[in-house]
Amino acid sequence: xxxxxxxxxxxxLLRRKFLTFVNLFGAVLTLSVLVVAFAMYQSVxxxxxxxxxxxxxxxxxxxxxxRAGGGALVGGPGYRLYEDYxxxxxxxxxxxxxxxxxxxxxxxxxxxxxxxLRRTDAAYWDLLDFELTxxxxxxxxxxxxxRFVAVINEATAGTWFPGESAVGQTVVANNESYEVVGVVxxxxxxxxxxYADIWVPLxxxxxxxxxxxxxxxxxxxxxxxxxxxAVKEELQQALADFVYTDDPGAAQRAVAAAWTPLEFLANTAxxxxxxxxxxxxxxxxxxxxxxxxxxAALAAIGLLFMSLPAINMTNLNIGRILERAPExxxxxxxxxxxxxxAGQFVFENxxxxxxxxxxxxxxxxxxxxxxxxxxxxYGRLGLDWTVFAAAFAFVLLFGVLSGAYPAWKMAxxxxxxxxxxxxxx
Amino acid sequence: MSDPIVSLSNVEKVYRTDxxxxxxxxxxxLAIEQGEFVSIMGPSGCGKSTLLNVLGLIDRPTGxxxxxxxxxxxxxxxxxxxxxxNRELGFVFQQFHLIPDLRVIDNVELPLLYRKCSGAExxxxxxxxxxxxxxxxxxxxxxTELSGGQQQRVAVARAIVGKPRLxxxxxxxxxxxSQMSEEIMLLLEQLNREQGTTIVMVTHDQAKAxxxxxxxxxxxxxxxx
Numbered sequence: 001x002x003x004x005x006x007x008x009x010x011x012x013l014l015r016r017k018f019l020t021f022v023n024l025f026g027a028v029l030t031l032s033v034l035v036v037a038f039a040m041y042q043s044v045x046x047x048x049x050x051x052x053x054x055x056x057x058x059x060x061x062x063x064x065x066x067r068a069g070g071g072a073l074v075g076g077p078g079y080r081l082y083e084d085y086x087x088x089x090x091x092x093x094x095x096x097x098x099x100x101x102x103x104x105x106x107x108x109x110x111x112x113x114x115x116x117l118r119r120t121d122a123a124y125w126d127l128l129d130f131e132l133t134x135x136x137x138x139x140x141x142x143x144x145x146x147r148f149v150a151v152i153n154e155a156t157a158g159t160w161f162p163g164e165s166a167v168g169q170t171v172v173a174n175n176e177s178y179e180v181v182g183v184v185x186x187x188x189x190x191x192x193x194x195y196a197d198i199w200v201p202l203x204x205x206x207x208x209x210x211x212x213x214x215x216x217x218x219x220x221x222x223x224x225x226x227x228x229x230a231v232k233e234e235l236q237q238a239l240a241d242f243v244y245t246d247d248p249g250a251a252q253r254a255v256a257a258a259w260t261p262l263e264f265l266a267n268t269a270x271x272x273x274x275x276x277x278x279x280x281x282x283x284x285x286x287x288x289x290x291x292x293x294x295x296a297a298l299a300a301i302g303l304l305f306m307s308l309p310a311i312n313m314t315n316l317n318i319g320r321i322l323e324r325a326p327e328x329x330x331x332x333x334x335x336x337x338x339x340x341x342a343g344q345f346v347f348e349n350x351x352x353x354x355x356x357x358x359x360x361x362x363x364x365x366x367x368x369x370x371x372x373x374x375x376x377x378y379g380r381l382g383l384d385w386t387v388f389a390a391a392f393a394f395v396l397l398f399g400v401l402s403g404a405y406p407a408w409k410m411a412x413x414x415x416x417x418x419x420x421x422x423x424x425x
Numbered sequence: 426m427s428d429p430i431v432s433l434s435n436v437e438k439v440y441r442t443d444x445x446x447x448x449x450x451x452x453x454x455l456a457i458e459q460g461e462f463v464s465i466m467g468p469s470g471c472g473k474s475t476l477l478n479v480l481g482l483i484d485r486p487t488g489x490x491x492x493x494x495x496x497x498x499x500x501x502x503x504x505x506x507x508x509x510x511n512r513e514l515g516f517v518f519q520q521f522h523l524i525p526d527l528r529v530i531d532n533v534e535l536p537l538l539y540r541k542c543s544g545a546e547x548x549x550x551x552x553x554x555x556x557x558x559x560x561x562x563x564x565x566x567x568x569t570e571l572s573g574g575q576q577q578r579v580a581v582a583r584a585i586v587g588k589p590r591l592x593x594x595x596x597x598x599x600x601x602x603s604q605m606s607e608e609i610m611l612l613l614e615q616l617n618r619e620q621g622t623t624i625v626m627v628t629h630d631q632a633k634a635x636x637x638x639x640x641x642x643x644x645x646x647x648x649x650x
Contacts, residue, residue: 001538003544004527004531004534004535004538007526007527007531008524008526008527011526011527012526015526326520326522327522327524329483329522330516330518330522330524330535331535331539332483332507332510333481333483333510333514333516334510334511334516334535334536334539334583335507335508335510335511335512335536335539335540335587336507336538336539337503337504337507337508337539338503338504338507339504340507340539414483414484414485415478415483415484416475416478416483416484417484419483419518419522
């Protein structure tokens, strides 16, 4: 039966080529955007590479301290907060404190070179799975001694030392020289924990030690992913006892949350109804799980985005139904039930949608290439099984969305009326 | 005499629009017996095709009762009507209604798609039906590659492929020249005589009606006795 449906589907597409082109154009455009959007989402939520083990790492990106006179200090969890309230946590198996990448400048043969430099502790290299292509990681001794050594990525190695080994050579960032001890693979900017061009020991700059809130981030590692809840809970308990020891009267409460990348995306992307200045809102943002809400919002946006071309396609399909009324009458008189007929026409629509999906998937590498070279530094957008699976789901959804209503309208036609040909459905 | 295949009792069919009502059938009572070859005659617009559609369960009357195989089908829903049409009924239309994008064999197979039947069995039955109508050499052709008479023979093959008890033909020779219409007429007679297929045929042609066993005459939506 499917073979017969497929023959008819192809024949119908070939009958009115311009109409098919218009339908297909809408489907390709819609599905291409959705495929790219999904790949972008995946690159943040599940970036792979050094961050491939997402289930065992929780990150603290944001923290806040409420001022006594109102308002709040907001940013990353500073070293003071880390040292007093996060480092002592017992539920994580490993903890790492790093500063976020900062842009640095250097001049090489008269050329200005900007690099993202990240200061890390030694645990950082234990928690993330960087691909070491040359030399070694930063080690505990490097951090303890405050050595001016660096791990650089392949792109930086290629810029500074083209065609030669980088290990043992010197890179410069903001007038400070570092001896290169290792080279790792490039990590994309969407890898919130791993991204940088140059990694140096945390202790090469001591200013971070006095800050409660700063441009920093913390990773909490649990061997058993099911214990992530316990880690979050212990963090909240620790912060409940917060005392601003510098000036106990000046600030009373601190807030921070340990998130997976998806939770980070969900909690930061959704509108909060108030900035960190509203401390209660900030607190709610940090302790509530907004992932379901976020995914529902994404689904709603996706559906809304699909609905416009789907409505257009529905309209065109109704036109096609009018042309095919005698065939519908014939099929009904031959014993096709409404359900079977509706199924056939939805199937035909899914064939068109699948064709659009295939073209979108064929175009995707071009779009990914464009984005990887421009919007996303070291971007790793690409086709993998999750993108294929998502494309398949989009195709099905789009096909059903745009085909169900006309199919049902058509299947409801009385056979005798349909056989005469009808002007409206 | 056995129970009729289909019987109508005081059937009414009224088409209603916002502005007017058109009575297509009024107080029609008719029984079609097993093995009969019946023709329906009457002037254009008298309700012949509507009557045929009601007999074939593809149009619902607005009043009266339709019994098929002894069962009142007035309250039967689409899910039950569809298999009844599939198993018991075959249709031949004046305009052939072949699907132009499908080859002859695929057109003939169509009713078999809606019942449990393997692909190989469908092919076998379709070839058999095409053999009966003398078109076994045209299986791979598209309808547009055939003459009008051949297209109607394909339509007959499609109507009989599921071995229905009742074949309904709505002016099956109306679009054909005399030679081709004679071919179709001979085919219908052969089906009735050799296969025992019950046939109800709408026609304007008195000579063809005279070749059937019974003529039902209509005028203004009513049977004329």
